Amino acid sequence: MKAHLTRRYRFSASHRLDSHAMSAEENLATYGKCNNPHGHGHNYTLEVTVSGPVDSATGMVCNLVDLDAFVEREVVSRYDLENLNTLKEFAQTVPTTENLCIEIYEILQRGFQKAHLDTVRLEETMMNSFEYAGAAEARR
Amino acid sequence: MVYLTRKAEFSASHYYHNPDFTPEQNRAIFGKCNNPNGHGHNYTLEVTVKGEVDPRSGFVVDLKQLKEIMHREVLDAMDHRFLNKEVPEFLTLIPTTENLAIAVWQRLETKLQKAQLHRVRVYETPDLFVDFYGEA
Numbered sequence: 704m705k706a707h708l709t710r711r712y713r714f715s716a717s718h719r720l721d722s723h724a725m726s727a728e729e730n731l732a733t734y735g736k737c738n739n740p741h742g743h744g745h746n747y748t749l750e751v752t753v754s755g756p757v758d759s760a761t762g763m764v765c766n767l768v769d770l771d772a773f774v775e776r777e778v779v780s781r782y783d784l785e786n787l788n789t790l791k792e793f794a795q796t797v798p799t800t801e802n803l804c805i806e807i808y809e810i811l812q813r814g815f816q817k818a819h820l821d822t823v824r825l826e827e828t829m830m831n832s833f834e835y836a837g838a839a840e841a842r843r
Numbered sequence: 844m845v846y847l848t849r850k851a852e853f854s855a856s857h858y859y860h861n862p863d864f865t866p867e868q869n870r871a872i873f874g875k876c877n878n879p880n881g882h883g884h885n886y887t888l889e890v891t892v893k894g895e896v897d898p899r900s901g902f903v904v905d906l907k908q909l910k911e912i913m914h915r916e917v918l919d920a921m922d923h924r925f926l927n928k929e930v931p932e933f934l935t936l937i938p939t940t941e942n943l944a945i946a947v948w949q950r951l952e953t954k955l956q957k958a959q960l961h962r963v964r965v966y967e968t969p970d971l972f973v974d975f976y977g978e979a
Contacts (some may be wrong), residue, residue, distance in 0.1 A: 704945050704975070704978070704979060705976075705978040705979070706941045706944060706945065706971075706973050706974065706975050707973065707974040707975070707976075708940070708941065708971075709971070709972050709973070709974070710970060710971055711969070711970035712970075712972070757939075757941045757942060757945065760861055760864075761859075761861065761872060761873075761937065761939070762859065762936065762937030762938070762939035762941055762942045763939055763941060764941055764973075766872065767971070768874065780892075800889050805939070
């Protein structure tokens, strides 16, 4: 039997939306308040969904201890209380939540082998959320 | 196709233990969840059904019926229970969130008349939930 397990994590970070490919006027027109020069912050909520067969000996898709350890070490501690614009992955990429979602997906895809990665979902605020499922469609 | 979700809450206790493991293995894999006295959760259950809207009633499914089925087949058996000791499936199956979602699916699957079961979601805590779509 195949099940999908989702775990939530939280981190707080700041960012500024500003693209090297646009002029100052275009940046202001595109990003509005998100282009303010000193940036602004969010309490992000991260949902990681993994899937796989339910192990008959443990009753689990994967052990949460393993998932939590990986996500805390490779994702939360990387981004928590940081200014995203100062990180090397966002030197040439605008740290929109779309791009952050993709970055986190790729970190997990590369490094977490204990279960299949379905989706990474990020809530930027209570009103906006983003999901990325790699090449696949997100399961609804 | 329209998808309808009904939520319910239930409170239950459980612990994780495999009698085929040694005590050391059980403790290593399940940690504090292996305490045989159990611990509890306020579970949230979301049952999602899908179907076409009936042109006369405007319903995918009669919510009163769905609520009654959920109570009779799931909640009455699991609410305020010690899952390992009182729910037949969990006398032998470990009551992880995964196995709970599958058990709820199996209890409901054949009981719905008009709509089809699409997804069972069980939240063990607000930060942890499992979805089961009936996939083998």
